[in-house]
Amino acid sequence: MKEPYVPIPMKMFAYETHYFASDDEFLVFFHIGRLVSARNPLVAIVNVELLHSIIQFDKTNDSRNKKRIVNAILGLQSKGYINIDPISDLKYTTYLEITLPHLDNNIYTTPVYSGGSNYRGYLSATDTMFTKTDSAREFKVLIYTAWRQNIKYSIPFSEWASVLGISSQTAVTLIETCREKGIISKQRGEYYTKPDGSIRQETNRYSVQTKNKDEWNSNKEMNKALKSMSSEQKSFETRTHNWFTDKYLDKDDMYVYLTTKCEILEEHALARIKGISKSPSGKAKMDKLYSLGMQKIQQEQQAMFVQDAVSTEQIRYILDSEIDDRHVQSWRENKERHGTTDYSYLLGND
Known part of the structure; x- marks a missing residue:
């Protein structure tokens, strides 16, 4: 009873x-x-x-x-x-x-x-x-x-x-x-x-x-x-991803996993990766997505490095240096026209 x-x-x-x-x-x-x-x-x-x-x-x-x-x-x-x-x-x-x-x-x-x-x-x-x-x-x-x-x-x-x-x-x-x-x-x-x-x-x-x-x-x-x-x-991860669905995973999903700060998503994604990797084909796919995800992270890090390297102080130094006036004028006109911060105009093609 x-x-x-x-x-x-x-x-x-x-x-x-x-x-x-x-x-x-x-x-x-x-x-x-x-x-x-x-x-x-x-x-x-x-x-x-x-x-x-x-x-x-x-x-x-x-x-x-x-x-x-x-x-x-x-x-x-x-x-x-x-x-x-x-x-x-x-x-x-x-x-x-x-x-x-x-x-x-x-x-x-x-x-x-x-x-x-x-x-x-x-x-x-x-x-x-x-x-x-x-x-x-x-x-x-x-x-x-x-x-x-x-x-x-x-x-x-x-x-x-x-x-x-x-x-x-x-x-x-x-x-x-x-x-x-x-x-x-x-x-x-x-x-x-x-x-x-x-x-x-x-x-x-x-x-x-x-x-x-x-x-x-x-x-x-x-x-x-x-x-x-x-x-x-x-999960407090706000970016779009497919870890909690039955959809196929892509490089963007792997990127979210590699960069998330949400432990709930990390644990869930890791378990799913382990499950998929049990077969040779699944492991090969996960390895490929991991490689693509890391490439995206490295590209972002390189971009951030370049942006940090070209600091305001460096720009002032370049502008105050003896650079061909033609390059400086070209950069200023391009900035006014497009709002760009591309500094290649200052360096020229020499």
């Missing part, structure tokens, strides 16, 4: 939007979902005292802990994750009838864009998953890892920091702690050498372990689109 679960909306990780949920809101939502009525699985009858007995944000101060629970409930309501019947005077003992969204609600179905990714759908969070963790942050790491695992996505530490709302250094420590506890597993990114000779490492990939595959089943139909679009959406 499948273990009961709470559908955690993935919008809760959309850190650049108002849907982003704090640690407190995340945990309160999960526990409200666990307390739904048997008669109506979308309605939970709770009060703050009940939630306080389950959730201990602050074990040293009961009043502060209850206040955090109240703030989390109000935050969840303002973001559309729950709905509460109007109450004139909310007390800790006041019973609340809280309604959770149906799975066809736009909280789950409508994507929201944040940090280069679309966040939508849900992940089925169970008690078994929750008991593996010791804090809201560890629970969020497990949920986010399980979701990203569905689309075979590598998570950089900068993204961990953003979706968890913490610093990069804290994220590094937290992820390593989760790995040591066995909450998640890490597949270290392979090292590779770029065409310019620099050594880079692919982004680490994280996963969760389970004997019951259904336990980690988040809305897979919703994630199919994310699987095909995630790399393209996260």
Whole structure:
């Protein structure tokens, strides 16, 4: 029998939007979902005292802990994750009838864009998953890892920091702690050498372990689109290229790969190059495109060198030198007529 679960909306990780949920809101939502009525699985009858007995944000101060629970409930309501019947005077003992969204609600179905990714759908969070963790942050790491695992996505530490709302250094420590506890597993990114000779490492990939595959089943139909679009959406390369399409690659595509500063594009392009190069003909084509791409880079570098060499000071020197007046006049007339900065008129044909 499948273990009961709470559908955690993935919008809760959309850190650049108002849907982003704090640690407190995340945990309160999960526990409200666990307390739904048997008669109506979308309605939970709770009060703050009940939630306080389950959730201990602050074990040293009961009043502060209850206040955090109240703030989390109000935050969840303002973001559309729950709905509460109007109450004139909310007390800790006041019973609340809280309604959770149906799975066809736009909280789950409508994507929201944040940090280069679309966040939508849900992940089925169970008690078994929750008991593996010791804090809201560890629970969020497990949920986010399980979701990203569905689309075979590598998570950089900068993204961990953003979706968890913490610093990069804290994220590094937290992820390593989760790995040591066995909450998640890490597949270290392979090292590779770029065409310019620099050594880079692919982004680490994280996963969760389970004997019951259904336990980690988040809305897979919703994630199919994310699987095909995630790399393209996260790439900040604005130049036109065919790396994320099924079209044939040309020298311009190779040039974009060789000069891009986008690690997402680099990783995707490198994987595609490796795949194509498995056959002799494919390798020959990639070698040719690489050569053409490098030629274009060298031509640009040479052009920049020439432009830098002919500096303003050099032009003044040439103009002030004893150059044939005929050449100087020809250059000036050509500049006025065409707006050109071609200095060959100053040098003559001698």
